[in-house]
Amino acid sequence: MQTAATPALAMLRLLGGYQISQALYVVARAGVADRLVDGEVPVAELARATGLRPDALARIVHVLAGEGVFAFDRPTDLVALGPLGRTLLTDGPESLRNIALTWMETHYPPFGELWHTATTGEPAIDHHFGMPLFEWLARDRERAATFSGAMGDFARAIRQDAFAAVELEGVRTVVDVGGADGAVLAALARRHPGLRGTVLDLPHVVAAAPPVLRAHGVDDRITAVGGDFFAEMPPADCYLACFVLHDWSDERATGILRRMHRAAAVPHARLVLVETVLDRGESPEVAALLDLTMLGMLTGRERAAEEWRALLAAGGFRLDRIREAGGPACVIEATRVP
Numbered sequence: 001m002q003t004a005a006t007p008a009l010a011m012l013r014l015l016g017g018y019q020i021s022q023a024l025y026v027v028a029r030a031g032v033a034d035r036l037v038d039g040e041v042p043v044a045e046l047a048r049a050t051g052l053r054p055d056a057l058a059r060i061v062h063v064l065a066g067e068g069v070f071a072f073d074r075p076t077d078l079v080a081l082g083p084l085g086r087t088l089l090t091d092g093p094e095s096l097r098n099i100a101l102t103w104m105e106t107h108y109p110p111f112g113e114l115w116h117t118a119t120t121g122e123p124a125i126d127h128h129f130g131m132p133l134f135e136w137l138a139r140d141r142e143r144a145a146t147f148s149g150a151m152g153d154f155a156r157a158i159r160q161d162a163f164a165a166v167e168l169e170g171v172r173t174v175v176d177v178g179g180a181d182g183a184v185l186a187a188l189a190r191r192h193p194g195l196r197g198t199v200l201d202l203p204h205v206v207a208a209a210p211p212v213l214r215a216h217g218v219d220d221r222i223t224a225v226g227g228d229f230f231a232e233m234p235p236a237d238c239y240l241a242c243f244v245l246h247d248w249s250d251e252r253a254t255g256i257l258r259r260m261h262r263a264a265a266v267p268h269a270r271l272v273l274v275e276t277v278l279d280r281g282e283s284p285e286v287a288a289l290l291d292l293t294m295l296g297m298l299t300g301r302e303r304a305a306e307e308w309r310a311l312l313a314a315g316g317f318r319l320d321r322i323r324e325a326g327g328p329a330c331v332i333e334a335t336r337v338p
């Protein structure tokens, strides 16, 4: 990978980031990495297989080779996967392909309006598409499914240790609030054979859960419920919310916490959040980028430990502890104050 010799050259690379993002989108969408798992392929053959134009593909691959995505030997025209190449495979434990698709199809166009957000406070997406993110996603099932896939990419890439760190000793029922396709709760239920639970998410999102729960063999213990977490909350003795509260302003996030507080099945119900904590955890630069995502795409923010403590208190919960879980994610544990 290249490093810049002067501040001006470093700045040029940063300013050209929009081209790198779009080049990554083209190869992710075309499935270029999938064609290279068995070894190097001539660019002309790669272009034929992916439907891209050979000249354009060669120039895109040349730039991405400088970023470690591919290896490209121009004299022979041979392309191979570079150190980062496997992250663009369609499947696999390191895949971020759904993030590439979602960020470039749903996030990139609004981010052209970041100036608007910086001067008015209105999320760029509301200005660009004329509606909030989750409404925009709900208009197109494929778009919504790619977004859920992107959340799954996050789970594998940056939160896998976080879920392993979630302890559920003594817990009988869990509601995963904003639990998407149920993959997180299904994995937890497999580790805790007595656990019963509910995945709560918007109806069109949670529609993807039943096959996931069946595939994990937990559909007899975990049910999927379509609903609005601002309006309803199933009872439970533990609530789980992974990267949900960061989507919302303090006022809206407090509303979700208060719903959990009201619905809790036991006085000292537990709450487990998986979120970034700005002053804790590895990869603070990823947490800072997520904070910018929240600024442009939602009303929420990434929060520091004291901000989490205050938010939880406003919702009726006491912050017990924060555990760093590898990568930028932390597990935040809290208890309902009766």
Ligand SMILES: C[S@@+](CC[C@H](N)C(=O)[O-])C[C@H]1O[C@@H](n2cnc3c(N)ncnc32)[C@H](O)[C@@H]1O
Residues within 6 Å of the ligand: 134, 151, 152, 155, 177, 178, 179, 180, 184, 200, 201, 202, 205, 227, 228, 229, 230, 241, 242, 243, 244, 247
């Ligand atoms: C950032 S995603 C996190 C998904 C999942 N917890 C994970 O970690 O992969 C936020 C989730 O909140 C859901 N959501 C947004 N608004 C909602 C609402 N009003 N009621 C229920 N779920 C909602 C979205 O559909 C999405 O699945």
